Amino acid sequence: MTTKDNVLIFDTTLRDGEQSAGIGLTLDEKMEIARQLERLGVDIIEAGFAASSPGDFEAVCAIAKEVRTPTIASLARCVPGDIDDAWEAIKGADKPRIHTFISSSDSHLMDLLRKNPEEVLDQAVSSVERARNLCDNVEFSPMDATRTDIEYLYRMLEACINAGATTVNIPDTVGYALPTEFAERIRLIKENVPNIDKAIISVHCHNDLGNAAPNSIAAVIEGARQVEGCINGLGERAGNASLEEVIMTIETRGDALGVTTNIDTRQIYRTSRLVSDITGFPVQPNKAIVGANAFRHASGIHQDGVIKSRTTFEIMDPHTVGWPSSSLVLGKLSGLSEVTRVYGK
Numbered sequence: 001m002t003t004k005d006n007v008l009i010f011d012t013t014l015r016d017g018e019q020s021a022g023i024g025l026t027l028d029e030k031m032e033i034a035r036q037l038e039r040l041g042v043d044i045i046e047a048g049f050a051a052s053s054p055g056d057f058e059a060v061c062a063i064a065k066e067v068r069t070p071t072i073a074s075l076a077r078c079v080p081g082d083i084d085d086a087w088e089a090i091k092g093a094d095k096p097r098i099h100t101f102i103s104s105s106d107s108h109l110m111d112l113l114r115k116n117p118e119e120v121l122d123q124a125v126s127s128v129e130r131a132r133n134l135c136d137n138v139e140f141s142p143m144d145a146t147r148t149d150i151e152y153l154y155r156m157l158e159a160c161i162n163a164g165a166t167t168v169n170i171p172d173t174v175g176y177a178l179p180t181e182f183a184e185r186i187r188l189i190k191e192n193v194p195n196i197d198k199a200i201i202s203v204h205c206h207n208d209l210g211n212a213a214p215n216s217i218a219a220v221i222e223g224a225r226q227v228e229g230c231i232n233g234l235g236e237r238a239g240n241a242s243l244e245e246v247i248m249t250i251e252t253r254g255d256a257l258g259v260t261t262n263i264d265t266r267q268i269y270r271t272s273r274l275v276s277d278i279t280g281f282p283v284q285p286n287k288a289i290v291g292a293n294a295f296r297h298a299s300g301i302h303q304d305g306v307i308k309s310r311t312t313f314e315i316m317d318p319h320t321v322g323w324p325s326s327s328l329v330l331g332k333l334s335g336l337s338e339v340t341r342v343y344g345k
């Protein structure tokens with residue numbers, strides 16, 4: 001039997017998730033979520049963006065000191081002050097990581113940074129070097145990578161890996177990519193960045209067109225070995241890839257994908273509820289994996305099937321994600337056999 005490759009799960013509920021318009025978490029709330037993410041078994045927790053506010057700095061510090069099993073990351077722009085703040089906040093962790101990012105697309109270079117590509121490349125390299133002098137574990141992200149000139153992207157990734165990046169993240173920052181295009185981009189990066197084998201390829205997909213989880217899985221098929229996302233698909237605008245969807249796709253279709261994760265899937269339901277309760281963002285009833293209807297059967301034909309054998313209409317056992325059980329909902333579509341089962345003859 002061949003062993004399956006491991007896909008690292010990078011949770012950014014406390015950073016990108018907290019960026020969701022309308023969410024603001026206290027230190028205690030962040031700690032509670034971080035402890036549950038540790039029980040869930042995520043590999044990396046992005047605990048915040050230390051330089052962005054004193055509150056973020058304090059939260060990253062506290063999580064780094066207390067949550068021991070996962071790697072604890074702080075986000076940092078490619079500027080010295082951000083990188084130094086990130087390190088100050090995470091240095092108490094058993095496994096600290098600095099995650100530094102800079103824009104790389106023409107649109108961002110011209111309209112956002114107003115710098116030329118060579119200046120930005122130099123800034124990326126010197127920032128990765130600075131981060132690597134402080135911390136052995138450095139992730140680099142070229143922001144808006146899916147709309148970046150691909151030759152420039154190859155050069156930037158190669159230079160940042162040479163400068164010491166141990167993970168290179170390919171963000172679909174604006175949620176624009178199609179699964180086929182995103183897969184192709186990952187494949188081309190593997191073929192054209194000469195030192196790519198010295199870093200883990202990560203992906204960070206946004207859900208503006210509803211493709212965040214499919215894009216993440218398409219990238220895994222091409223060799224990405226870290227997926228970033230949020231519980232319940234929280235995140236900037238329409239959110240990030242829903243980690244529960246990515247995890248259960250790998251769990252359920254692992255034979256087709258040839259990969260696995262370190263996640264304790266039985267903690268998924270509890271994690272989803274906790275994040276929903278704390279953030280005040282409800283989970284839509286028809287949400288995959290964690291929605292109230294995800295394991296509810298309403299049609300009589302489906303109910304009859306599930307009574308006879310669960311697998312007729314269920315591809316996952318609800319217990320594997322920590323649901324109490326699947327349920328049949330008596331309604332206008334239920335047949336006599338379901339009514340008899342519930343109420344007796």
Ligand SMILES: [Zn+2]
Nearest residue numbers: 016173204236
């Ligand atoms: Zn993002």
